[in-house]
Amino acid sequence: MPNWAFGVVQVTGQKKNVREFIEKNFLSIYDIRPNKFKDIKFFARSFISDTYRNIFNQFNEELEQVNTEDECTYSFTVQFAWSALTCLIDGYPQDYKDECIDLPTACKQYKVDVVITTEESGMCFEEHIACNRNGEITMNECYDMPTYKCLNCGSEQCFPSHEEEYYCYECDNKG
DSSP states (O other): OOOEEEEEEEEEEEHHHHHHHHHHHOEESSSOOOGGGTTSOBOTTEEESSOHHHHHHHHHHHTTTSOTTSEEEEEEEEEEESOHHHHHTSSHHHHTTTTBOOHHHHHHHHTOEEEEEEEETTTTEEEEEEEOTTSOEEEEEEEEOOEEEOTTTOOEEEOOTTOOOOBOTTTOOBO
């Protein structure tokens, strides 16, 4: 059973390309992949955290004023088995090349720029990955989360670098 890297995926490109990139490449944790995409490769073990219907209702609502051919940016949450790196760049795409697409190929195919930030608190790491619409990985960083010691119980725990409030997992102490 994998640990899960939870993150935000930000996609920029023409509105029609952003939507198609999301719809064809990501799986939903709630929905079966639509049959119309059965012959299209997808991102390995990379799940949007909602139904397709809900994510595209939100997409349409947020980008209602944007024309289909205009540039836009849309962000959504994704869960990656193990890490975004192994699901999108180095690992699953090579091991399951008949079913899975890698991030550089997808960015180039759909003409979108993608920025991904994840955190995996089980193994205490964070990722920052960026790929442009030419299929070039422009950032691929993985770093350890900062570790803190609880002043109340002494338990050591890691928290994402962007975290502003800390709660001890052992004693529920704040700070």
